[in-house]
Amino acid sequence: MSLIGSVAKSYKEVNLVARIFTGVVIGAIIGFLVIKFPDSGFIAGFSSFIMIFGDLFVAALKAVAPILVFILITTSFIVKDIGDAKGLKLVIVLYIVATLIASTIGVLASFIFPTTLILSGVEAATNSTPAGLSDVIKTLLFNILSNPFDAIAKGNYMGILAWAVAIGLALKISKQGTKDIFNDLSDAITKIVQVVIQFAPFGIMGLVAASVATAGVDALLSYLRLILVLVGAMAFVALVTNPIIVGIVTKKNPYPLLFTTLKESGIYAFFTRSSAANIPVNLNLCKKLGISDGLYSITIPLGATINMTGAAVVIAILALSAAQTLGIEVSFGSALLLCFFSALGACGAGGIAGGSLMLIPLATSLFGISNDIAMQVIGVGFIVGVIQDSVETAINSSSDVLFTAAAHEATK
Template sequence: MFAKFFNSYKDGNLILQIVTGMMLGAIVGFVAFKTGSESAKQIVNTISILGDLFVGALKAVAPVLVFVLVLFAVSVKHVKSSSKGFKNVITYYIIGTLGASFIAVGASFLFPVELSLKGVEAVSSTAPQALSQILKTILFKIVDNPINAIATGNYIGILAWAIAGGIALRQASSETKNFISNISDATTKIVRFIIRLAPFGIFGIVAFSVYDSGGSSLLEYAKLLAVLVGVMFFVALIINPLIAFIALRKNPYPLVFTCLKESGITAFFTRSSAANIPVNLNLCKKLKLKEEIYSVSIPLGAAMNMAGAAITISVLALAAVNSVEHVQISFANAFLLSVISAVGACGASGVPGGSLMLIPLACSLFNIPNDIAMQVVAVGVAIGVIQDSVETALNSSSDVLFTAVASMKDER
């Protein structure tokens, strides 16, 4: 009986299973919220462990997976980062992030949002104060200790060491290369097992999220959310497909919807581009893309392809500007904000809420005091249940989309 159920689950449609887990989690969370009893709270907290375990497993395996796959790709497959396909991926990442930032600034002018910052508790975390500080941080991440980079999820450092190690091992013996290949296969099998557990993990995540918020905490910031989510949907359904169409000269929407469905849904709930790397790598393999491209572009995208983060930084920074009197916005400042948001987004960590701490950097362009900017960050935290989820879904699904476009174009 159990074996039959296990085989049925293993061979079932993963997306359908995820949606089922999401619906069951929403029902359990809503019922527990309405009940309001201590026992209901304990039940939801217990169920939420499933979500914590799933996200924790993804975050644990992702750094090792990236290091092993990139090392294997560079040493055995002789990946050349200067190849035309890889250059195209980087180009699409840059265009997508910049385009998203410009659209966000334009939407903020068309639909200005003002926030009542009085009484909002200021966030005490430290935020970067200058663009040079972000660039400096990125450079130091590159030269991080490889063991520390894997332990802390520093994907820029992991990529640097994996590429360097792969180049150094190109002249290694065939036995060494076979060993690396076997390690890569073993790591991939572990990832596949974890991905099959996604329905249970998402069940736990959704149950806790619905119970914790109850939906009431988002009503006050409905207009801000509408602008944020509206821009993200516009980029996902108009701008990204336009980029894909220009590159491939064919209907991009089947590919776009596949990426949104199989990458975006999982990313929506994990709220972590880094944790979604194994899911994206698995999807790229399913789409039969070039491994020498996606094995590097996917982890790189989790670090630098941040269209959603650029949107969040731009919209919230301009919301802060609209909320402070006597602050004038010129076209030059708006353009500079777009560029700073895009560059700053590349320095955002691939973890839940990673883009929020870059908001003070954008606010500094308009001489907005840091304490005011940090209160806007607090607003971002309050709406993060939806904002950060949609942002991550856009970021992560775009990684696969642009990688697929570059891979398909390279095959022509």
């Protein structure tokens, strides 16, 4: 094996969370060195070189995100086969209701604890922000009716979403060969995203270095506040709203089941940071809980795709944080629309580490926020993702079993 191959293999063997954390630390140190030694030509040149990694990472996200959203959502409509297992419809309803409630909690958390981000180009972006709900709806309708190729090329996520749903529904009755092609395309684009994510530590190092060099300690404090708001909102969903839903359905104390799912599914998902990778763990737990295999064999893989309560919280909070950073006044009607699109975007999130972040532009586009700004928000998401993504995945994956078990109990 060549030296480059050996280095690449050793790099991949290190946990992604550890690599991202290392990138955050190194980036912060470089940023502080720029502040400490402003007249050093060597430090200025070196930091400029490192910051290029951040720009390249944002550019890669900008390139892959539109086609990712289109392929994932189109494929989900084409290939998802909803069977007739007892309790299946109830599980799907629970998935949808819980995700909508979670997105609402995310919106409320952002209003109660407003958070601004360190972004570049904010002054230019604020010149084109929408004035109110009527402007949002007008922009939304025109974006939906955009040419599909133009929508993908320009990162028009409303247009991408509309065409993805339309094509997905139109091809629902297509032959199996067509469905296999879209499945393969989905797998292929997911692999490309995974490659981009492998370079996230370098991109994050550059982004953090640029943020700290520009804003100093304020940049790190903004990240800490964002993490606290995100984790706090997700904890509320996991420990309050989800148990309330389960309690209403089963008419029993939901917490014994909740703690079982968090312990035997959530912990694994916390470290794997992938709902898809946690599917075997969830299937085994469902069998252990005595749930009908005809039910969980469908709902667990399905939940790894559409039951994204944690992702809904993240998308809503980061989208509103971007709006608050740009000084956009978000009306009540716009907030309601955001709840819906955050939930819809969460359902389209890939079952991979950082998958929900790629759907953030879908939500930010409601406020006329440019694609450039949206990609920077994704970059911020990766920075806080050292903690956020682990908590998000633990909640997402463990609730797949939670709601499946609740439906099984309610339909016995």
